[in-house]
Amino acid sequence: MSRRDPAREAALECIDAVDAEGGYANLVMPRILAAHRLSGRDAAFATELAYGALRMHGLYDAVIGSAAGRPIGKVDPEVRRVLWLGVHQLLGMRVANHAAVSETVSLARARVGVGPSKFVNAVLRRVSEVSRDAWIARVAPGSGRDAVALQQSHPAWVAAELDRALSADGRAGQLESLLVSDNEPARVALVARPGLVDREALVASAPGAVPGTLAPTAVVLAEGGDPGSLAEVRDRRAAVQDEGSQVVAAALVAAAPVASGERWIDLCAGPGGKAALLGAHAALGGATVDALELHPHRARLVEDSVKAIPQGTVSVSVGDGTVWGEPGSYDRVLLDAPCTGLGALRRRPEARWRKDPSDVPALQQLQAQLLDRALALVRPGGLVAYITCSPLLGETRDIVSSARGATVLDAREAVATVTGTGVDGWGRGPHVQLWTHAHGTDSMFLALLRRDGT
Numbered sequence: 001m002s003r004r005d006p007a008r009e010a011a012l013e014c015i016d017a018v019d020a021e022g023g024y025a026n027l028v029m030p031r032i033l034a035a036h037r038l039s040g041r042d043a044a045f046a047t048e049l050a051y052g053a054l055r056m057h058g059l060y061d062a063v064i065g066s067a068a069g070r071p072i073g074k075v076d077p078e079v080r081r082v083l084w085l086g087v088h089q090l091l092g093m094r095v096a097n098h099a100a101v102s103e104t105v106s107l108a109r110a111r112v113g114v115g116p117s118k119f120v121n122a123v124l125r126r127v128s129e130v131s132r133d134a135w136i137a138r139v140a141p142g143s144g145r146d147a148v149a150l151q152q153s154h155p156a157w158v159a160a161e162l163d164r165a166l167s168a169d170g171r172a173g174q175l176e177s178l179l180v181s182d183n184e185p186a187r188v189a190l191v192a193r194p195g196l197v198d199r200e201a202l203v204a205s206a207p208g209a210v211p212g213t214l215a216p217t218a219v220v221l222a223e224g225g226d227p228g229s230l231a232e233v234r235d236r237r238a239a240v241q242d243e244g245s246q247v248v249a250a251a252l253v254a255a256a257p258v259a260s261g262e263r264w265i266d267l268c269a270g271p272g273g274k275a276a277l278l279g280a281h282a283a284l285g286g287a288t289v290d291a292l293e294l295h296p297h298r299a300r301l302v303e304d305s306v307k308a309i310p311q312g313t314v315s316v317s318v319g320d321g322t323v324w325g326e327p328g329s330y331d332r333v334l335l336d337a338p339c340t341g342l343g344a345l346r347r348r349p350e351a352r353w354r355k356d357p358s359d360v361p362a363l364q365q366l367q368a369q370l371l372d373r374a375l376a377l378v379r380p381g382g383l384v385a386y387i388t389c390s391p392l393l394g395e396t397r398d399i400v401s402s403a404r405g406a407t408v409l410d411a412r413e414a415v416a417t418v419t420g421t422g423v424d425g426w427g428r429g430p431h432v433q434l435w436t437h438a439h440g441t442d443s444m445f446l447a448l449l450r451r452d453g454t
């Protein structure tokens with residue numbers, strides 16, 4: 001009987017659950033780690049192994065096909081997933097070649113049988129003969145867009161859309177940097193909800209944490225920092241939230257002075273990160289927030305997220321934002337629209353492979369309907385923040401440019417107020433597009449609109 005490494009077993013279970021059963025890595029992995037009683041460095045190793053293989057398998061399939069001398073489609077899917085695990089150790093991690101090959105082969109023997117394990121052994125030995133760069137030169141040579149997409153393991157259509165969005169934002173030539181940043185796991189950022197906990201106090205509670213560099217509410221945890229260990233997170237005075245999300249939500253508050261009695265609505269609130277940040281600001285300024293969410297189970301997450309906000313400030317409802325509410329009855333609307341999520345690929349290792357260009361038109365239609373409704377819901381002179389965690393032009397500028405009855409504001413001014421920086425650092429305007437490679441945040445888009453009329 002050969003000895004098998006529990007961290008590699010856990011990683012393979014995660015890869016199987018995601019690739020074969022349609023699971024989400026960030027949901028299945030914690031359960032698998034607990035079942036294998038893995039923590040600390042072993043858990044981190046298993047997670048990097050699984051997430052890296054799931055992210056990078058576009059490139060690894062090309063390497064495996066070349067090393068095996070057969071099209072990847074002819075490799076049994078179960079064997080292929082074991083190979084991803086081995087190739088990621090060889091080309092994506094600093095695991096010694098002999099350990100990567102022998103540990104993966106013993107796993108293969110147990111999981112897929114002796115015959116296939118010999119094939120795994122032969123392929124991995126061949127892969128281990130040359131470096132990652134040499135493999136890239138062999139299977140994805142050049143510097144054209146499709147080559148860069150394969151080198152950085154992104155579907156070609158995703159890379160093409162991101163490239164277009166970069167160019168439109170004055171960032172032509174930055175595609176490779178962006179795709180590289182999608183492959184680097186994000187450091188965990190927390191929000192210190194204003195009025196509920198001081199940022200300095202939160203920094204002091206979390207060993208090794210530092211203040212964020214963009215949002216005045218942000219705290220960045222040390223590598224491996226566990227947000228669940230912090231009382232402030234457990235009681236919802238603080239929460240995990242990308243710093244870019246904090247900036248764009250706070251920009252709606254910063255766009256005009258808050259008058260007591262203002263009514264705000266978050267039209268697409270689940271799971272409630274931005275609703276809670278708005279709620280904390282609203283409580284300080286004497287405003288109230290309605291938080292709307294289509295799906296009841298996500299509305300429950302919003303309820304939980306806002307539970308530390310002073311009573312009577314936020315009220316959560318289940319409903320459809322395309323038809324909700326009394327026209328003209330709100331002062332500000334936050335519309336964080338459902339989108340492809342292609343600006344947050346670093347958070348979800350499998351996400352890039354689950355999207356398809358055919359998903360985009362239905363999302364665009366919904367985004368346009370929601371923005372229409374958002375503009376109907378605000379009073380004349382009221383403000384709408386249109387936000388996506390996708391930089392795709394079809395989900396961002398194109399949606400905003402087709403809106404009627406509103407004036408587009410320079411969102412850079414509100415963002416500069418939030419971040420305490422000058423307007424110039426925020427692109428060409430009037431919208432603000434954050435970029436993972438440039439700002440270290442998710443690639444969030446923000447447009448601010450003011451409804452016309454008096």
Ligand SMILES: C[S@@+](CC[C@H](N)C(=O)[O-])C[C@H]1O[C@@H](n2cnc3c(N)ncnc32)[C@H](O)[C@@H]1O
Nearest residue numbers: 268269270271272273274293294320321336338
């Ligand atoms: C991008 S997420 C919002 C994230 C949220 N603002 C946060 O910061 O936690 C979009 C949300 O809109 C919800 N949604 C989708 N269609 C909707 C609709 N027609 N009306 C209201 N909510 C909708 C989705 O269920 C999802 O929870």
